[in-house]
Amino acid sequence: MTSLLKQISCADDYDPESLSVARARQIIFDLVEPVPGSERLFVRNALGRVLAEDVISTANVPGHDNSAMDGYAVRFADLAAEGETVLSLAGTTFAGRAFEGILGPGQCVRIMTGGMIPQGADTVVIQEAARAESERITVPPRQRQGQHVRHAGEDLRAGEQAIRAGKQLRPAELGLLASLGVAEVSVKRRLRVAFFSTGDELCSLGTPLKSGEVYDSNRYTLFGMLTRLGCEVIDLGVVRDEPAALEAAFHMAAAQADAILTSGGVSVGEADFIRGLMAKLGEVAFWKIAMRPGRPMAFGRIDEGSKGAFLFGLPGNPVAVMVTFYQFVREALLKMMGVSPIEALPQFRVPCVTALKKRPGRSEFQRGVLFSEKGEWKVRATGSQGSGILSSMSEANCFIAVEPDRGSVEPGESVFVQPFEGLV
Numbered sequence: 001m002t003s004l005l006k007q008i009s010c011a012d013d014y015d016p017e018s019l020s021v022a023r024a025r026q027i028i029f030d031l032v033e034p035v036p037g038s039e040r041l042f043v044r045n046a047l048g049r050v051l052a053e054d055v056i057s058t059a060n061v062p063g064h065d066n067s068a069m070d071g072y073a074v075r076f077a078d079l080a081a082e083g084e085t086v087l088s089l090a091g092t093t094f095a096g097r098a099f100e101g102i103l104g105p106g107q108c109v110r111i112m113t114g115g116m117i118p119q120g121a122d123t124v125v126i127q128e129a130a131r132a133e134s135e136r137i138t139v140p141p142r143q144r145q146g147q148h149v150r151h152a153g154e155d156l157r158a159g160e161q162a163i164r165a166g167k168q169l170r171p172a173e174l175g176l177l178a179s180l181g182v183a184e185v186s187v188k189r190r191l192r193v194a195f196f197s198t199g200d201e202l203c204s205l206g207t208p209l210k211s212g213e214v215y216d217s218n219r220y221t222l223f224g225m226l227t228r229l230g231c232e233v234i235d236l237g238v239v240r241d242e243p244a245a246l247e248a249a250f251h252m253a254a255a256q257a258d259a260i261l262t263s264g265g266v267s268v269g270e271a272d273f274i275r276g277l278m279a280k281l282g283e284v285a286f287w288k289i290a291m292r293p294g295r296p297m298a299f300g301r302i303d304e305g306s307k308g309a310f311l312f313g314l315p316g317n318p319v320a321v322m323v324t325f326y327q328f329v330r331e332a333l334l335k336m337m338g339v340s341p342i343e344a345l346p347q348f349r350v351p352c353v354t355a356l357k358k359r360p361g362r363s364e365f366q367r368g369v370l371f372s373e374k375g376e377w378k379v380r381a382t383g384s385q386g387s388g389i390l391s392s393m394s395e396a397n398c399f400i401a402v403e404p405d406r407g408s409v410e411p412g413e414s415v416f417v418q419p420f421e422g423l424v
């Protein structure tokens with residue numbers, strides 16, 4: 001770590017007074033490492049957890065050829081190319097209850113969706129196409145060989161990798177594991193993330209506000225974002241702008257956690273000793289990022305005996321906390337959690353119906369509402385864009401990410417959006 005931060009500080013494009021969003025994201029991402037440790041869990045308890053080992057399919061899924069439709073299992077060779085074919089009904093096969101015999105020439109079997117294709121049959125004729133008169137089934141011409149048959153192993157083949165290590169398990173993976181008969185999986189241990197807010201003006205919930213105080217909202221947004229990501233959260237509360245209290249909080253955090261998130265106290269001029277303290281307790285870089293909101297930020301490592309934790313010192317403004325979390329912290333924590341591959345936030349272009357004020361030279365993350373009008377997706381900015389206006393985040397469903405080199409945006413121009421769905 002030490003040598004790495006040094007290495008970065010020698011790189012040509014490293015300017016802590018004006019670091020681009022992309023560069024800061026890359027530096028952070030490259031420096032963090034996945035944490036060791038795993039545990040075994042029942043499939044249902046593994047939702048949102050990160051798979052620690054590849055899951056190999058021990059059998060074909062499905063285990064046998066079966067029907068995709070309700071109808072009749074037939075031998076394609078029996079069917080006349082032109083004109084109808086009359087077949088005799090030899091039995092029935094339901095899902096879970098197979099027809100035991102072998103289908104002979106001129107025979108067919110009534111089959112239900114999921115029913116096992118009987119030996120000898122290779123094609124399914126859907127019931128709506130066939131005409132049944134007791135045991136005589138009339139099939140029209142122009143059926144396709146093999147139609148409506150789901151083949152053994154077409155979902156997963158025995159011996160094939162079913163789910164790769166590093167996958168964060170979603171409902172689809174829980175189902176896939178169950179379809180393989182897997183009841184227990186090995187998952188990475190949860191990432192432990194400690195966080196606290198700094199500021200003498202902050203008041204915790206449950207205490208009446210005194211003059212000049214504000215409620216500490218950052219710990220709630222951080223709690224929500226970290227929980228959504230699948231981390232174990234350690235809430236260390238509000239810490240006064242006092243060196244002894246802050247030092248104790250950093251020690252406590254580094255002793256328990258893999259990562260520490262703080263909010264406030266990283267801007268120049270504001271209680272400078274916090275910056276000094278962070279630097280004293282470990283190796284921490286302070287950056288001014290060419291972005292809005294969220295300019296000041298600290299990143300590094302706090303040492304605690306043989307252990308240590310990565311530090312993300314986020315700005316204090318409530319919107320800036322959320323923006324910096326999604327632009328820098330999210331991907332780094334996913335890497336620490338062992339997620340691989342890591343997908344960036346989805347981003348795509350849509351027309352912006354409102355004018356956006358912006359100065360070239362920095363990235364901006366404005367709050368937007370993505371909406372559909374006559375079948376076309378568009379975005380509009382939420383009202384006030386101040387970095388303390390948390391209601392703009394609540395109203396928004398996406399960030400409008402305006403590139404550094406761009407100036408103000410006129411209505412109708414296209415902009416990048418990053419939807420929040422599933423994140424915020």
Ligand code: AMP
Binds near residue numbers: 219317318
């Ligand atoms: P700072 O970065 O500490 O200078 O804080 C910047 C602004 O964000 C100030 O207006 C603070 O009152 C506000 N702020 C800092 N921390 C929090 C917090 N945890 N909850 C709500 N507002 C905060």
Ligand code: MG
Binds near residue numbers: 198199264265270316
């Ligand atoms: Mg402060």
